[in-house]
Amino acid sequence: MAKSKIKYLAIEGLPKGYLIILGVLGLLALVGVLSAHHMETEGHIVTGMNNQIVWGLPHVFAVFLIVAASGALNIASISSVFKRSLYKPMARLSGIVAIALLVGGLMVLVLDLGRPDRLLVTITHVNPKSIFTWNILLYSGFIGIVAVYLWTMMERKMNAYSRPVGIAAFIWRLVLTTGTGSIFGFLVARQGYDAAILAPMFIALSFAYGLAIFLLVLFAAYSFTGRELGDKVVTRLTNLMGVFISAALFFVVVYHLTNLYATEHHAWEAFILLGKNGGGPYATAFWLVQILIGSLIPLAMIFSGYALKSRKLVGLMAALVIIGGFGQMYATIIGGQAFPLVLFPGAEITSSFYDGVAGTYSPSIWEFLLGLGGVSLSLAVIAFAVKILPFLPESLADTIVDPHHSD
């Protein structure tokens, strides 16, 4: 029923400002590539990274984008797998946003390698036990499977296959985020990691981050094209965001409670929660950015109904979730490394190699520009895709979308 009403249209002609937006995004992506080139030519000495903090701001950007990519596919999954028809018109956009975010994240990840020129070595020399190897397969497979998923949605003859492919993509994305969380979860020697709960926590976080970006893309696309976006869609997505943030918070709370119970993790918790022994920046990133700005304020905005008073407030709420996401990645990735390794429990350790003290890290402009380049590439891919192919419904007005469940 609803299917027949939905018309998808690419952006027609060249609306005013389109080329400027695409140009600026393309330029920023290029600047990101040039920054990476500088980092590669001069060496990582020009970054803030060192032998204590080996993964810096580029990883914060890359992991955020990759996690958000899997989450952005949720809208399509809810439509195909759980048959919620309201989400169906947005499924195509969900798919392309997912691919675009992953491409941007991978760009940052790959260009931050010490030897990005050796990327092909990952194909010629494979260690099947490495979680990175699994992730290389998961990331490239994700792009492939979501591309096929989009094809089944956009090609009428393939529509019949859209559900099974959608289910496969849904399972794939869950495994992918499990793999991303496990990059950290499997690191046995670090107090902040080494926890199986990081995998489901990353999945819950991906729901929130992906939806937040999807909301902003949706708003931008509909406001830019002047197409109608009804309250029903916005209300539903906003409420869904409340559920996702709550789920993510649940995992964050359980993670810390588990650590707080175990004496061996008390020093880590004092570091990340109280900012003890050099953990100040990370405790701030955790409490102020991840919890307050990224979780509690958005939750209050949603459940008080305040956010739904205007589109701008919904947009603000989504932006806060994204800011919180960067705070979370910063606290998790940088904070987890900054906490010193425990070589001799119960002893104070000193050395010429910063043993026993928190690692320090000041990101350089090159790292930031590389990260920004990845974000820009993602947005440029979306902007380009919706221009040339019919990803966006002509209208998402309340009368067009079907608010009823199909079951």
Added chain:
Amino acid sequence: MSSNNDSNGSRRTFLKGTAALAAGLAIAPGVRLLGVAKAKPDNEAVTSIVRWGMLIDTTKCSECEVCVEACHAENGIKDQGDPATTPQWIRKLMARDSLTGHVVTLPMMCQHCENPPCADVCPTGASFRRADGIVLVDRHICIGCRYCMMACPYKARSFEHINVTDQAPHAPRGKGTVEACTMCVHRVDKDQQPACVDACNERGHGAMVFGDLKDPESEISQELVRYGGTQIRADLGLNTGIRYRGI
């Protein structure tokens, strides 16, 4: 008859002696091979018949840095100005017990684990463990992802942040790749000891014993049997090739 018997007896004795001498001559080089010369010839692959390891007696280790200096001189590692980014293949670490105040000082480097987490996480297999227990980085296929540095419990690895010039030919290193203690594999393969061990001995400390952990007759095995040895982070079950006493 009796003379016959005598001559028979002396002949028997002579034959016995000759046989023993022949057997001795035949076996002796083999004994030497097995007992002393453990390094493989260059044209043979490394085997797991040996497992190289080190025993570090912290009670003999003073606050000197001779092992660090020897290592870095041997492997061409120079101070790059910033200690946060300068590679450190080996470092002196001081651990002070928070309750008793007891201080231990020891050299810390790659622990050459039997189950190295660095090799587990390496996507290309650049981090690997040789059959004889030495953990290395193949600098030709390292992509510089630094995941091994995240995984190493001992912070034993360094990333090369700058262009490296004037390298030691036996220890090739390169910007954008990860490096760590090689247990002076180039020396070990020539029947020599790691530079740090030699330096410690030359200084008269004798705090470091290098040898084959699989040979019950080796000095390191004898010492370990007699006095025992501790692994750092033994809880991780990595079965390290570096053992410590006095910690």
